[in-house]
Amino acid sequence: MKISTSKDFWSSTLLGLFLSIFSLSAQDSDIPKAIEEEATANSQLEVLAHELMDLVGPRLVGSPQMDKAHEWAVETFASWGIEAQNEAWGTWRGWERGICHIDMVAPRVVSLHGRQLAWSPATPKGGITAEVITLPEVADSLAFAKWLPAVKGKLVCVSMPQITGRPDYNWEEFATEESFAKMKEMRDSLQDAWRANLRNTGYTWRTLNQGLEKAGAAGIVQSRWSNAFGANKIFSANTEQIPVIDLSLEDYGMVYRLSESGKSPKLRVVAESKELGRVPTFNTIATIPGTELPDEYIVLSAHFDSWDGGTGATDNGTGTITMMEAARILKKVYPNPKRTIIIGLWGSEEQGLNGSRAYVEDHPEVVEGLQALFNQDNGTGRVVNLSGQGFLHAYEYLGRWMEAVPESITTHIETTFPGNPGRGGSDYASFVAMGAPAFSLSSLSWSYWNYTWHTNLDTYDKIVFDDVRNNAILTAILTYMASEDPEQTSREKAVLSINPRSGERREWPTPRSPNREGGMN
Structure with missing residues (x-):
């Protein structure tokens, strides 16, 4: 078969090549459009x-x-x-999370908002009922060591109580400048005092729970507020035998205040979980x-x-x-x-x-x-x-x-x-x-x-x-x-x-x- 070299042949060939490229380009450009249409x-x-x-x-x-x-x-x-x-x-x-129920049973009865942390040890069957106590102010680690036996059989609060559950943006919108500034000053002062007292105990926030567990505490109660309405950070427990529970800011604050005022609040905690090896x-x-x-x-x-x-x-x-x-x-x-x-x-x-x-x-x-x-x-x-x-x-x-x-x-x-x-x-x-x-x-x-x-x-x-x-x-x-x-x-x-x-x-x-x-x- 003889191959033509005429002008018409090359024009036809170039036109075909152009149309092929154009067709491919058009087809390619259709894919993003098809993606958008399918997604919508x-x-x-x-x-x-x-x-x-x-x-x-x-x-x-x-x-x-x-x-x-x-x-x-x-x-x-x-x-x-x-x-x-x-x-x-x-x-x-x-580890498998199970049912968790937390109730205050004294000085009044109310169900609280909270949960056990990931990898928390379970409570005994039927749960535990124990008084809630707070950490004392101590001058040094010797004073804290002298106090430690007091935790035996108790639920111990280990988080700083917040003075407000309202995020800063809410204060900025509604409070006077003087009131907002006063709140922040009080909060900063409380945080500084809390951190200084923790240092005085000889423990850190990473090691405190283990020290309380070793001293015989029945469980750990914390509240790690996230600076947003109703939000708490939820991570993992670091104890081997006793449960670690996180309470909402408002419930933790109530229990903490009752303990501090000498009202001896008691909680009943049922925390079911399973260790799976x-x-x-x-x-x-x-x-x-x-x-x-x-x-x-x-x-x-x-x-x-x-x-x-x-x-x-x-x-x-x-x-x-x-x-x-x-x-x-x-x-x-x-x-x-x-x-x-x-x-x-x-x-x-x-x-x-x-x-x-x-x-x-x-x-x-x-x-x-x-x-x-x-x-x-x-x-x-x-x-x-x-x-x-x-x-x-x-x-x-x-x-x-x-x-x-x-x-x-x-x-x-x-x-x-x-x-x-x-x-x-x-x-x-x-x-x-x-x-x-x-x-x-x-x-x-x-x-x-x-x-x-x-x-x-x-x-x-x-x-x-x-x-x-x-x-x-x-x-x-x-x-x-x-x-x-x-x-x-x-x-x-x-x-x-x-x-x-x-x-x-x-x-x-x-x-x-x-x-x-x-x-x-």
């Missing part, structure tokens, strides 16, 4: 949030609820046609295989575990459902990505990024082939900050990818390039420490730090679904653009800025190994 018209965020927060509940590492969450995630991914599995990376102290811990890993560059990866990252004061809704249920929803959308509108897409739902972030640190140790091939990682983990708000994490050329590729994101989303986002590398705030830092391009999608506060972060109020009703939906769209489009980018991302590091505290130039963070056998005192 067929959102599964409310369903995912209901099932994860209301049905599964809080996800304390080592608890049966954490196992249920992993199983739920694998089943949910499978329903979307996405392969997923739970990868074991270590073990943890197994050492149990395996997991990451849930879902995968959408790449078709052209399967050994290069985009990772959608969120930690799956939570504290169990609430249901872990904004820390990090919202990050979890953002990544799951982005994966669902991508599987539907972009089922054959150029690069492999991994969704990593990490375990034990709250105890030191353990799940993600284990993953980077166990999967060097993903670290080596990482095109980009997108992590979300600071509340329910829309993403408003994106840092280059110290990668010198991050602006070049993140800037290209952001061009495909709707202006209604990008208009709220401030960027910092090249920025400084994250050092441990969330799981992206595990990858950054390895020199891999990982980025935090940092969100608007919605009073996160005081209101829901590690508090008893971190529940479904605090989720702002419009903002989370924006974040799912942003994540899905960035993932699509990262997958299709003809260039591999640069890992060249910038010269880091000067630390204003030390006056020395910052250094790149070094990788840290996970705690693979955690949870024991």
